[in-house]
Amino acid sequence: MTVEQSVQTASLRHTLFEDIYAVLTGCILAVLGLLMLQAAGLVTGGMAGLALLLSYLLPMSVGVLFALLNIPFLGLGGRSMGKAFVVKAVAANLLIMVLAIAAPLGFRIGEVNGLFAALVGGTMIGVGLLLLARHQVGIGGLGILALVLHKAFGWNAGRTMMIGDALILCASAPVLHMGTQQFAYSVVSAVAAAGVLIVFHKPGRYTGH
Template identity: 30%
Template sequence: MKTIQFFARILLGNFLLAVAVNMLVVPSGFIAGGSTGLALIIMHWARLPYSTIVTGINLCMFAIGFFFLGKKFALTTLVSTIVYPLFLSMTAFLADIELVSDPLIAAIMAGGLMGCGLGLVIQSGASTGGLDIPPIILERKFGWSVSVTMNIMDLFILVYQITYSTPEQIICGLTLVFVTYFVMNQIMTFGKAALQLMIMSARHEMMRQLFVDTLDKGATLFWIEGGYTKKEAKAICAIVARKELYEVQKAIYEVDPEAFVVVSKVSEVRGRGFKPLSHRPGKIG
């Protein structure tokens, strides 16, 4: 079952990417980052079909990944290397369909689709087979930050496209990039995000019992010192799901109406009561 879900997410992710590129990005001439942007640059000068260029880029990246990162990593890119160009060819007819006339709306829609596609693929623990491979190699060989290297590469690709793009294409392209990364991050943390409660209360022992015994939640107590009173006390730190926040806050104020509670968002939580520690996205078997 896990294997089916693994491949289903990768296939759906690559399909959404292909639809977004053929139906919205290429016809509108938006600037873009990553392998999409590199393919658009090559297509601008070489006038080759977009799917052909992407196939060439993916094959090159697959070979580099296989040589520098080994067989195991290369296999995670193999599916995308094959199916993404295939989906691009299958959906090429979408370039003739004018879905929306407003380029800004088209950019937002394209960003949403591409963000969903990238999020599904990366959440599975696989790779899109594009320009994310060189930064990974540089990180393993020289310790360079993957995110910083990818951002620098994207910056060069975007800046080069600006030299031959219209102001409208540039603005819409930057909107596309922003929406893509925003949606991708939301997809990658979907179902994993939670809320952290930091509770300062004079009734810390009763609060600990509330979380451990009544709410069946983990709680961590640690010593703090009040900045105004300069008195030592104990604070309680606990993690709860979003949907539980109202009921938990209600229970807290029933124990101590004067409790000071700070609520902050955490992107991912693993462990007892949440995603298991042994879970690894994209694991086949």
């Protein structure tokens, strides 16, 4: 790498403020998407999908469940992505937990169309994950695994997550006794979330870190 390239790379590094702002914005979008899907009785892919599934079965906040499910994956992320990755991942998961618990104090979603929730809620989760991924933060177990595989082998993070999403959705359908329409909307939500990463999170397209 030349001196000019080194200077250019350094100038593209995210500042602490940019990292904090990205984590805050990404977590807000992810929580809003989760709550919208929950209000419509839908499931999505990844740890978000597992958290939603368990929230229908257990008297616990979807945000708390989401954070607890992600704990085992932080070690994997730390070994492959470094200590800074783990610190930001822990902070992001704690923030999601707090936001999900505090959300009912600020607003309640009374009624939402299933297809609208799937498209908008899924997209919001996807954009939230994209923001976090761009700043080397993984909030979901599958998201962390996808980022590790992306860094190690160049695998597209969105496609990796989509495979995991399919497995989680298929497992959720019989447990929740989902009808055809509800299952279809849940699939739409997973595709909407993963689609954002497939289109916008590609090797070499983004050089900031």
